[in-house]
Amino acid sequence: MDRREIEQRGKDLQKLAGSTDADAATDLKTLLKDLQKNVKPTEELLRATGIGKIVNKLKIYSDRDVGQLAADIVTKWRHTVNQQKLANGGSSGTATPTTSNRNGTLSPMPASKPAPPKSPAGVPPDKRNWKADKISRDSLTSDASRNNCIGLMYDGLCLGSEMPSSHILDLAKQVESAALSLPNVNSSPASTIYRDKIRSLYQNLKNKSNPQLRTRVLSGEISPSRFVRMTHEELKSKEQREVEKAIQKENMNNAMVAQEEYSVSKTIQCGKCKQFNVKYTQAQTRSADEPMTTFCECMNCGTRWKFS
Numbered sequence: 635m636d637r638r639e640i641e642q643r644g645k646d647l648q649k650l651a652g653s654t655d656a657d658a659a660t661d662l663k664t665l666l667k668d669l670q671k672n673v674k675p676t677e678e679l680l681r682a683t684g685i686g687k688i689v690n691k692l693k694i695y696s697d698r699d700v701g702q703l704a705a706d707i708v709t710k711w712r713h714t715v716n717q718q719k720l721a722n723g724g725s726s727g728t729a730t731p732t733t734s735n736r737n738g739t740l741s742p743m744p745a746s747k748p749a750p751p752k753s754p755a756g757v758p759p760d761k762r763n764w765k766a767d768k769i770s771r772d773s774l775t776s777d778a779s780r781n782n783c784i785g786l787m788y789d790g791l792c793l794g795s796e797m798p799s800s801h802i803l804d805l806a807k808q809v810e811s812a813a814l815s816l817p818n819v820n821s822s823p824a825s826t827i828y829r830d831k832i833r834s835l836y837q838n839l840k841n842k843s844n845p846q847l848r849t850r851v852l853s854g855e856i857s858p859s860r861f862v863r864m865t866h867e868e869l870k871s872k873e874q875r876e877v878e879k880a881i882q883k884e885n886m887n888n889a890m891v892a893q894e895e896y897s898v899s900k901t902i903q904c905g906k907c908k909q910f911n912v913k914y915t916q917a918q919t920r921s922a923d924e925p926m927t928t929f930c931e932c933m934n935c936g937t938r939w940k941f942s
Contacts, residue, residue: 635672637683643669644688651692659697666692666703675711676718686711698815702859705808710854712801762792767799774807779823783832784810790839795852805851808858809835816862831862844871904932905939 635643647665650658669689673679680686689711692704757766764771764785771781787806795802813832819825839848847869850856856864867875896915903910911933916926920942927942 635669635674637679640669640673640679640683640685644683644685647688647692651695659695659700662692662695662697662700663703666700666707670703670707670710673711675714677715680711680715702808702812702815705811706854706857706859709805709808709857713852713854759794759796762795764788764792767792769799769803777823779829780810780814783813783823783829786832786836787839790836791848791852793840793848794845795848797852802852805858809851809861812858812862815859834866835862838869844869844874846871898933902930904935904937906937907932907935909934 643665647662650662650665655661666689669685673685675686686708689704690708693701693708695701695704767788769785769788771785772778774781774784784803784806787809788803791806791809792799792802810832813819813828813835814821814823816827816831819828822828838844839851841847847856851858851861870878896913898911898913900910902912902914904912909932912930913933914928914930916928918924919927925942927940929938929940931938
């Protein structure tokens with residue numbers, strides 16, 4: 635999609651956003667999905683067309699699906715542009731520092747030794763949480779329960795990350811909002827489904843054996859709306875699924891091994907509880923001309939013994 639087409643989509647979005655037409659929400663979703671699929675964002679393109687600002691305003695649109703879709707697009711575009719900046723050395727168009735050699739030619743300056751990673755708040759990435767990053771939860775929404783859940787999502791997302799606090803907080807809000815929009819929640823923070831979902835997502839994000847999940851959510855590969863709808867199986871890492879598959883295969887093989895056959899006797903008496911309810915099996919434990927050994931187990935008290 636070229637610049638002119640993107641600018642036209644922006645005009646159409648603005649027109650529909652102010653419309654009272656009953657089909658406006660449906661048309662907005664169609665346009666947003668088109669942008670999501672066909673726009674390859676760059677900082678220059680977003681600045682020139684202003685499409686990022688237009689889509690960002692739709693995050694608070696009255697139709698929740700439109701708002702969630704707009705939020706997913708903004709998150710993905712922001713991450714893409716940030717990755718482009720990192721690939722270009724931190725900012726677009728920045729020249730590589732040079733130094734002059736004895737013969738007068740220019741050569742790149744030696745790279746300085748990178749400093750230990752720190753979050754924007756100056757906290758080591760593995761020590762980050764909403765308190766360390768000085769996030770004020772009380773002013774996020776008018777509901778204390780929702781604020782606590784947003785804080786929980788922030789803690790799950792920020793661990794080990796060097797992303798700006800504003801980006802992580804925005805993403806945490808989107809995840810919480812998407813969880814509140816789940817079927818049967820009825821937009822109630824007191825809903826058991828809502829609270830259980832938030833706890834489950836937090837535990838999966840903090841899972842040390844599945845750090846890829848947190849990375850995929852932060853990068854925009856997994857959108858907030860998809861994240862809250864993922865099944866327990868989908869949340870697992872590839873390695874976790876392979877381990878469980880191997881265990882299942884081993885259990886299946888063990889289940890197919892022939893089990894020892896036994897018979898139940900009503901004539902053999904247990905010496906402990908005196909009941910005539912004993913299961914037994916026989917095996918040749920000595921030479922072939924010797925009698926077989928009988929192994930017994932009382933089905934009443936569990937006492938075991940053998941005789942030949």
